[in-house]
Amino acid sequence: xxxxxxxxxxQAYKTAQDSFRIAKRAIKTEYPPARQRLLQRxxxxxxxxxxxxxxxxxxxxxxxxxxxLALWATFERFIRDDxxxxxxxxxxxxxxxxxxxxxxxxxxxxEFWKPVEILDFLKKRLFKTQPDLIGHAxxxxxxxxxxxxxxxxxxxxxxxxxxxxxxxxxxEIVEILLRxxxxxx
Amino acid sequence: xxVEQQDAEAKKQIYLQRVNQLYxxxxxxxxxxxxxxxxxxxxxxxxxxxxxxxxxTIKTQKGEQLAELKPTGASVLLxxxxxxxEGWLDRGYVVYMLASNxxxxxxxxxxxxxxxxxxxxxxxxxxxKTWLLQLVTWVSDHEF
Numbered sequence: 611x612x613x614x615x616x617x618x619x620x621q622a623y624k625t626a627q628d629s630f631r632i633a634k635r636a637i638k639t640e641y642p643p644a645r646q647r648l649l650q651r652x653x654x655x656x657x658x659x660x661x662x663x664x665x666x667x668x669x670x671x672x673x674x675x676x677x678x679l680a681l682w683a684t685f686e687r688f689i690r691d692d693x694x695x696x697x698x699x700x701x702x703x704x705x706x707x708x709x710x711x712x713x714x715x716x717x718x719x720x721e722f723w724k725p726v727e728i729l730d731f732l733k734k735r736l737f738k739t740q741p742d743l744i745g746h747a748x749x750x751x752x753x754x755x756x757x758x759x760x761x762x763x764x765x766x767x768x769x770x771x772x773x774x775x776x777x778x779x780x781x782e783i784v785e786i787l788l789r790x791x792x793x794x795x
Numbered sequence: 796x797x798v799e800q801q802d803a804e805a806k807k808q809i810y811l812q813r814v815n816q817l818y819x820x821x822x823x824x825x826x827x828x829x830x831x832x833x834x835x836x837x838x839x840x841x842x843x844x845x846x847x848x849x850x851x852t853i854k855t856q857k858g859e860q861l862a863e864l865k866p867t868g869a870s871v872l873l874x875x876x877x878x879x880x881e882g883w884l885d886r887g888y889v890v891y892m893l894a895s896n897x898x899x900x901x902x903x904x905x906x907x908x909x910x911x912x913x914x915x916x917x918x919x920x921x922x923x924k925t926w927l928l929q930l931v932t933w934v935s936d937h938e939f
Contacts, residue, residue, distance in 0.1 A: 620915065627885075627913070634884050635936070663883065670886070749872050768842045770871040772888050774913045778900045779872070 612692060612788060615684050616781050623677040623773060630670045637662040675757045678776050682754040685780040686725055692787055693720050693728075725751055732783075736790065746779045803843045810869035810876040811848060813891050817878070817908050817922070818851050818864070824924035828939075829856050841868030853931060861935040864889070873900070878908075882934025888913070889922060889930070 636648040637659055649655040654662040697716045703709030726748065733744040749769045753776075756767040796804070822832060835850040848866035855861060862882045871877040874890035888911045892903045901919050903909070909919035910930045920926040928939045 624913075631885055638883070746872060753872075763840075766840070766842050768870060770841065770868055770877055772872065772877070772890070772911060772913070774911065774915065775873045775900075777915070782900070 612688070612695070614781065614784050614788060615688050616681060616777065616784055619677070619681050619684050620777050620781075623673070623680075626673050626677075627670075630666055630673070633666055634663065637666075674773055675761070677773055678750065678754055678771060679757050681776060681780060682750060685784065688784055689728055689787070690720050690723075696792075736786070737783075743779065743782060746775075747783060750776050750779055806869050807843050807846060810866075810891075813876060813908070814849060814866050814878065817889075818849060820922075821851065821853075821864075821927060824927060825853070830854065830861075831856060831858075837865050839866055839868050842870040843868065855937070859937075861937050862931045874911075880910075880930055880934055882931070882937075884936050885934045887930050887934050890919070892919060 633654070636645070637654055637657075639645040639648060646655075654665070657665070694717050697713055697720070700709040700713040700716065729744050729747055729751070733741055737744050749767070750771060753767040753769070753771045756762065756765070818834075825832060831854045833852040833854065835852060836847050837850040839846055839848045850866070851864040852860060853862045853864075860883070862880050865879045865881060867877050867879050869876045871890060873896075874892050875896075876891040878889045880887040880889055889908050890911050891907065892901065892909050893906050894903050895906075896903065903919070905921060908922040910922055910926050911919045920929075922930075932938060
């Protein structure tokens with residue numbers, strides 16, 4: 611049975627965010643022995659507060675972008691796996707030979723389908739009452755592409771993304787697919 | 796100016812107007828608090844283009860910077876505009892949401908600016924003085 615793979619990615623992201631908060635408090639610790647204890651054997655140990663803050667801020671922003679990348683990759687894997695499993699119904703034809711051949715071809719081809727085409731056919735029927743949800747997922751995809759292709763400043767994505775909204779958008783699609791019969795494919 | 800550019804310009808102007816309205820409210824909310832507000836300007840670079848927007852800094856009376864409100868654009872997923880609220884400790888997001896937006900996740904009853912906490916199963920907080928001060932505490936560890 612499939613389960614939703616996105617909450618662990620969110621949890622990992624939140625843990626990283628909490629770690630940034632703890633690190634920022636550590637570098638601002640005024641009592642020298644405590645500060646030394648907190649920062650020993652880290653890159654920040656020998657840096658000034660300003661330098662360390664600057665590095666943490668850059669790292670924090672990068673973490674946001676990488677979170678979207680990781681979340682999308684996991685989402686896309688889930689969708690392809692789900693479609694492949696649903697396609698196994700082709701193997702149940704009688705006699706089975708042609709159905710199995712079609713399924714084997716389908717299973718390979720699903721790996722090459724473009725994400726935007728998958729979103730389009732999902733929108734056509736299963737998500738016809740929630741076209742905005744698929745529209746939002748396309749905005750996430752555009753942002754994911756922008757990050758994955760080096761954040762070109764001359765070709766900005768159509769919308770800024772905040773991590774929780776990205777998670778909620780993709781998570782909602784996964785949950786709908788998990789509930790769609792047969793839900794335990 | 797073609798239709799697309801006109802739409803973008805209108806969207807931008809509405810966004811800037813909403814930002815200014817929020818800053819005016821913040822001025823009222825904090826007028827009796829021992830805080831200093833400083834106005835500035837920031838360059839926004841987003842899908843609608845590059846333009847100037849007002850920035851607001853909240854400081855203690857001793858001059859310690861608690862939070863900077865930095866508009867980051869009108870184009871944002873699930874909302875009509877966004878402002879980053881940055882303190883030394885963290886960054887929070889304030890977003891303009893419409894009650895009429897056909898979006899799935901949040902229960903928005905009134906158009907306005909909301910603090911979108913990055914926690915699952917938490918509704919956006921309609922920004923008022925109490926939530927603003929909590930947001931400032933979140934980004935700065937400064938307790939009121």
